[in-house]
Amino acid sequence: MSFDVVLRSIFSAAFLASVLRISTPLILPALGGLITDLSGAINIALEGIMLVSAFTGVIVSAYSGSVGLGVIAGVISGILISYVLGWFHLHMKTDIILAGIAINILATGGTIFLLFVLTGDKGNSQSLASGTVPNIHLPFIQDIPFIGRVISGQHVFVWIAFLLTWLVAVYLYRTPWGSHLRAVGENPDAAETMGINVNRTRMIALLISGFLASFGGLTMSMAYLSFFQREMTAGRGFIALAAVYLGGRKPWGTLAAAILFGFADALSHQLGSLRVPSQLVQTIPYVVTILALVIYNLREQAIKRDRQRKFYEQQQAEMGSGGGL
Amino acid sequence: MIRKLYMKPFVREFLRILLAITISLGLGFIITLLVSDDPVGAYQAFLTGPLTRINRTGEWIKETITLTLLGLSVALVFKANLFSLGQEGQMLLGALVSGSISLFVPLPAILRIPLALIAAMVVGYLFGALPGYLKAHLNANEIVSTLMLNAIALRLYDYFLIFHIKPEGAGYNASDFFPKEGILPTFIPNVPFLAEAYELFSRRANITIMLYIAIAVVILTWYVMYRTPYGYELRMLGANSKFASYGGINTKKTIVLAFAVSGIVSGLAGAHLGMGIHEKLIANITIGIAFEGIVVALLARNNPIAVPFAALAYGYLRAGADIMERTSDVSREMVLVIQAIIILLVTAERVLPIIQQRVNAARANNNLSMNSEKPALEEGG
Incomplete structure (x- = not known):
């Protein structure tokens, strides 16, 4: 395959549709990571929360025969797991990173263990008849030549991801709870003094984060694939954390970063046919992200220095005028 | 007397960890009861398995060596109150570099093996220094940066393995077996009066000279941490970073070094995976062991001397789980559940204090009721 064929396939509707599909299980946990990050805690457990929800969704939908019940159970399980994380972190004073690692290990081991108990198979749940969420065909838009093929026919979680990004943006920047959450993340002591309950705010942030990440997990097992596979999240929870930083810790930035990761993933599959090693493309x-982290912090440092300089100049000016009097 | 003993932090820590392990093993047994047809047999296999055959004991010791190195690597960073999740990446690159030298550098074993080990340590040092530099000079979050570097290392490892190292046309993603000059020798020297033991171990349980290297690294880490100025700075930084920097410690340099030195030890652990355990490079060589160093360091409370003991205990559980899976109907993932509970219980700062509070409260209540009873008695009398 020559280069222009690859280029053409990159700008094809099918490719862009696949980018959206691959990005969705990154966008949702990334939003969860964003909320906890802004509240001043790093949620390493996104990976584990996704796994548990993916598993619960499949199992409940298989045994109840209802996709809806599966989704609800998956979301509840994700929230419960983040409650456990929050309880250990906030009440038992466990370090959140270590608690998060423990949750991830628990999720990896627990899901495989239960999968084996329920199906006798340690690899995947294909022997169970679990459901998938419906695809949404948009009546008029699907007839538009290019765009129709990109956005119509996507599964419902793609839409939920965009909807939730908007909701998270509104929550964080347009509601008092959102500003409380950010205040707690910026300076917990000051927030405490202002009468904000720091622990409760952080717990709520963790629960919302579990809610969002659980949709990511469900996307994996009930839309992207139609069954549960051991360790199927394959590091997506960590990529999601990276997307938060790459996105400048803003909701729409996080969404864009997650899509960029999805794009790189999809691209590496395409380039595989060009004999460009996909592993190298995937490192990009x-x-x-590391460069973004560096640039972000350099900018922060510059802003800080700038503030200090201004403060100093202001003081100098005041002292000067004071001396004049 | 017992109370005095209990007051000692070391004893208290030890009791706390013992309590955590006991509780989680108990929970593990309850889980086994629920899922197994022969829970006692399964649990027996789990708890006694590693001692039943010499090759199983060998597996346990080999696992312990890796865990000891990883635990030391994590402890070196944790001691400075920093976090690093980068051991996986450092191990992968250590395994890659040492494995390539074992495979392709035509030197006799006496030169090839040291060269491979040193190369693994150098790569670990450099790959460890990177997140340290980013943290110290640019204040970049070390958790995110080490996770990213792991992801990069994993892909680099796969790339070199698939495109350069694996034999032409092979259908699997693994290298050839290392030549004899590239494999670590058995820990018992091949001398006449030990011939029998040498034969036994090299055939049944191939524990390598990495055993001695690991012990040396334990002692060296202890020495560096407690007997050198660098170790003092490291511990100072961990105890109180502001105080350390006011006290004239170059905190930036200390942070970079903390990560880099930790990387050396992880790189060595990676070399052990290739040259000591698998004897070839395979895909996903670090799977299942990437974050285990953290557990070991936690159990050892970052004390280098305690690390090998924690690794022995923890390696025992892991080896036992493998045997349980092979000999019963319980899958080895149960040990992951046990492991998670151990981490949560050991790190929950308030587990023991809460019990302590209850005991104190109960005692105070007793005293109170005893005191209040006295006057009542007197009145009655």
């Missing part, structure tokens, strides 16, 4: 988003 991580390198970019």
